Amino acid sequence: MIKQRLFTPGPTEVPPEVLIEMARPMFHHRTARFRKMFGEVTSGLKKLLMTDNDVLTLSGSGTAGMEAAIACACPRDKKVLVSNGGKFGERWVKIAKVYGLDVDEVQLEWGTALQPETVAEKLASGDYGAVITVHSETSTATACDLEAIGKVVSGTDAILIADCITSAGALPLRTDEWGIDIVGSGSQKAMMLPPGLAFVSVSEKAWKNIDAITPPAFYLDLKAYRKSLAKNDTPYTSSVSLIRGLKVALEMINGIGIETVWSRTALLASATRAAAEAMGLKVFSSQPSDSVTCLMLPDGVTDEQFRPVLRDKYGCSVAGGQDSLKGKAIRISHMGYVEPLETIGLIAAIEYTLAEAGADIKIGAGVTAAANVLKDWR
Amino acid sequence: MIKQRLFTPGPTEVPPEVLIEMARPMFHHRTARFRKMFGEVTSGLKKLLMTDNDVLTLSGSGTAGMEAAIACACPRDKKVLVSNGGKFGERWVKIAKVYGLDVDEVQLEWGTALQPETVAEKLASGDYGAVITVHSETSTATACDLEAIGKVVSGTDAILIADCITSAGALPLRTDEWGIDIVGSGSQKAMMLPPGLAFVSVSEKAWKNIDAITPPAFYLDLKAYRKSLAKNDTPYTSSVSLIRGLKVALEMINGIGIETVWSRTALLASATRAAAEAMGLKVFSSQPSDSVTCLMLPDGVTDEQFRPVLRDKYGCSVAGGQDSLKGKAIRISHMGYVEPLETIGLIAAIEYTLAEAGADIKIGAGVTAAANVLKDWR
Numbered sequence: 001m002i003k004q005r006l007f008t009p010g011p012t013e014v015p016p017e018v019l020i021e022m023a024r025p026m027f028h029h030r031t032a033r034f035r036k037m038f039g040e041v042t043s044g045l046k047k048l049l050m051t052d053n054d055v056l057t058l059s060g061s062g063t064a065g066m067e068a069a070i071a072c073a074c075p076r077d078k079k080v081l082v083s084n085g086g087k088f089g090e091r092w093v094k095i096a097k098v099y100g101l102d103v104d105e106v107q108l109e110w111g112t113a114l115q116p117e118t119v120a121e122k123l124a125s126g127d128y129g130a131v132i133t134v135h136s137e138t139s140t141a142t143a144c145d146l147e148a149i150g151k152v153v154s155g156t157d158a159i160l161i162a163d164c165i166t167s168a169g170a171l172p173l174r175t176d177e178w179g180i181d182i183v184g185s186g187s188q189k190a191m192m193l194p195p196g197l198a199f200v201s202v203s204e205k206a207w208k209n210i211d212a213i214t215p216p217a218f219y220l221d222l223k224a225y226r227k228s229l230a231k232n233d234t235p236y237t238s239s240v241s242l243i244r245g246l247k248v249a250l251e252m253i254n255g256i257g258i259e260t261v262w263s264r265t266a267l268l269a270s271a272t273r274a275a276a277e278a279m280g281l282k283v284f285s286s287q288p289s290d291s292v293t294c295l296m297l298p299d300g301v302t303d304e305q306f307r308p309v310l311r312d313k314y315g316c317s318v319a320g321g322q323d324s325l326k327g328k329a330i331r332i333s334h335m336g337y338v339e340p341l342e343t344i345g346l347i348a349a350i351e352y353t354l355a356e357a358g359a360d361i362k363i364g365a366g367v368t369a370a371a372n373v374l375k376d377w378r
Numbered sequence: 379m380i381k382q383r384l385f386t387p388g389p390t391e392v393p394p395e396v397l398i399e400m401a402r403p404m405f406h407h408r409t410a411r412f413r414k415m416f417g418e419v420t421s422g423l424k425k426l427l428m429t430d431n432d433v434l435t436l437s438g439s440g441t442a443g444m445e446a447a448i449a450c451a452c453p454r455d456k457k458v459l460v461s462n463g464g465k466f467g468e469r470w471v472k473i474a475k476v477y478g479l480d481v482d483e484v485q486l487e488w489g490t491a492l493q494p495e496t497v498a499e500k501l502a503s504g505d506y507g508a509v510i511t512v513h514s515e516t517s518t519a520t521a522c523d524l525e526a527i528g529k530v531v532s533g534t535d536a537i538l539i540a541d542c543i544t545s546a547g548a549l550p551l552r553t554d555e556w557g558i559d560i561v562g563s564g565s566q567k568a569m570m571l572p573p574g575l576a577f578v579s580v581s582e583k584a585w586k587n588i589d590a591i592t593p594p595a596f597y598l599d600l601k602a603y604r605k606s607l608a609k610n611d612t613p614y615t616s617s618v619s620l621i622r623g624l625k626v627a628l629e630m631i632n633g634i635g636i637e638t639v640w641s642r643t644a645l646l647a648s649a650t651r652a653a654a655e656a657m658g659l660k661v662f663s664s665q666p667s668d669s670v671t672c673l674m675l676p677d678g679v680t681d682e683q684f685r686p687v688l689r690d691k692y693g694c695s696v697a698g699g700q701d702s703l704k705g706k707a708i709r710i711s712h713m714g715y716v717e718p719l720e721t722i723g724l725i726a727a728i729e730y731t732l733a734e735a736g737a738d739i740k741i742g743a744g745v746t747a748a749a750n751v752l753k754d755w756r
Binding site for chain 1: 379380381383393401630631634639692693694715717718719720722723724726727729730733741742743745746747749750752753
């Protein structure tokens with residue numbers, strides 16, 4: 001009788017309206033009914049991503065979408081600049097190398113973000129065909145200034161491929177205005193869906209690259225998706241139930257307006273950081289993302305004392321730290337279907353759990369701090 | 379994208395496990411499969427009500443169950459003592475009169491409960507065949523000392539009919555130990571189910587009354603239910619999906635133990651009262667029930683300023699006042715599938731809503747008080 005709540009940075013909570021829609025009987029994807037739905041979903045995604053570019057929907061995780069972009073759109077005769085400030089940056093480096101690209105890896109200290117100046121300096125050489133960056137690095141809960149990086153890259157011949165898996169629908173993201181050639185995202189984050197769909201928006205500039213390259217893959221060949229998209233369709237069997245759910249989720253998000261969702265997410269993050277300060281917990285990251293917050297566990301409290309208790313006793317699942325943060329940090333999502341009252345409840349549960357683990361915690365200090373920030377919620 | 383949470387004293391929240399079970403395909407009730415399930419459900423109800431008496435399950439609201447008890451079990455040659463301290467006591471008076479019973483109505487001031495001494499004095503005359511009382515009067519959020527009243531009545535020839543609609547599964551209730559002849563309850567309160575089922579436990583002493591009376595009703599004739607119960611069946615078409623859900627709900631409740639549920643409910647009520655004190659809100663009732671709390675709105679804050687905002691802006695539904703409390707009070711349920719973290723969130727939402735309505739509220743005072751009480755939750 002303990003309610004289970006997901007505060008993990010993906011998968012995230014799925015609204016009951018979406019769950020019910022996905023539970024409806026199956027129908028076939030090669031039908032006018034499906035194409036109508038798929039067309040509506042594509043329009044909704046464009047609105048959410050603020051783009052007139054093609055938005056392709058693949059059945060696969062966010063990684064599949066990013067791999068398709070990296071494999072299909074990076075020119076083979078130039079270098080590719082890849083920032084690596086965490087587990088996901090590291091993954092894009094690996095993928096670029098799998099496809100034999102000439103990778104220039106920018107190693108970042110964990111908790112710091114790629115700086116626009118670095119990109120400008122590198123690209124001044126004219127040697128680069130693509131820049132790959134992570135907008136919100138989930139492993140370190142750190143966000144870069146994607147707008148500024150977009151401005152730098154769009155003034156060059158290179159394209160910008162942005163991993164927006166934990167930013168699209170959570171952080172401000174204006175694809176066309178910022179000049180982001182390829183946005184990669186996934187369903188199980190701010191989109192409020194189960195995992196299983198990847199979204200890839202592609203600019204004209206990026207399509208020129210793609211058209212010039214012999215596709216190094218079949219399932220992940222973006223040209224096949226573009227061809228089908230013209231008929232509101234997908235090249236391979238579509239995840240019909242997930243697309244149904246996506247339609248409802250997009251109606252919910254676009255119904256209240258993506259900018260409202262952004263400010264809600266930011267307020268939840270701000271409340272969590274205020275609560276952390278009141279509880280004496282350190283926020284990891286010098287440039288914290290608003291989609292996920294990484295907090296250091298206090299000295300003397302182990303992950304084993306903390307996360308299993310928070311989950312089993314209080315029903316709140318948060319993620320742990322990765323690599324050098326393993327066992328030392330927790331990560332809390334603010335994406336999608338979480339809201340103030342739950343976040344206040346989570347802070348209370350964190351207070352209880354830390355107190356039980358022997359930390360010096362004054363019950364109520366964190367919740368008061370969070371409640372005071374969140375009173376401005378709308 | 380605002381989560382809707384029911385803090386109303388019925389219907390209450392239904393756990394997802396129960397909702398999913400009720401969504402499964404229909405099957406027929408005149409089958410061995412149904413009888414097996416119904417037998418298990420009846421055992422679970424006995425465990426929850428702490429009784430070896432028959433427990434009958436009717437398709438109908440709690441009122442149907444209480445009407446069946448009043449109509450079938452009150453001796454016609456004696457008076458019936460009915461306490462009326464709120465909307466539900468008032469209803470049982472009306473029903474007793476519909477069936478031509480000689481009603482002695484004990485009018486109680488709202489917010490007070492029937493006292494065992496009153497019952498003892500009345501019954502000393504030997505004129506009474508039955509006593510009807512409300513264990514937890516939802517309209518005033520007031521609980522009587524049912525144990526003491528049971529002790530008084532069980533020493534006489536009269537039977538005790540207790541409306542336990544908002545107490546069974548929420549407040550301590552030991553049917554056999556306390557000598558409660560008839561317990562009436564319903565599905566949509568602490569049982570964590572949608573409305574639609576009534577439960578009536580009947581002692582041997584009450585069955586003797588029932589057997590001596592020509593049934594004044596057909597659908598509500600308890601003898602028909604007893605006859606079917608012997609075959610693990612119901613006399614009329616059973617609400618199959620609700621029974622399925624009931625099986626899961628009872629497994630959840632009996633799995634953690636009814637006494638644990640009682641203490642949880644009491645802790646939620648205690649936290650809500652502590653928060654009310656910290657917010658400067660008056661608790662209505664001189665003998666507050668732990669299943670529901672009635673709070674007076676502060677001067678200058680109207681129901682129109684409060685409940686619609688709490689519901690539409692913060693997703694928290696609470697009940698309003700009735701009759702003389704209409705527009706002046708709110709009622710918050712602690713029954714069933716609510717828990718500490720949500721109750722803390724509700725208190726924050728109450729603080730926000732009162733502050734927006736112009737009340738003098740210090741954000742965080744109520745949540746801190748609630749969080750401090752609830753830290754002892756298990």
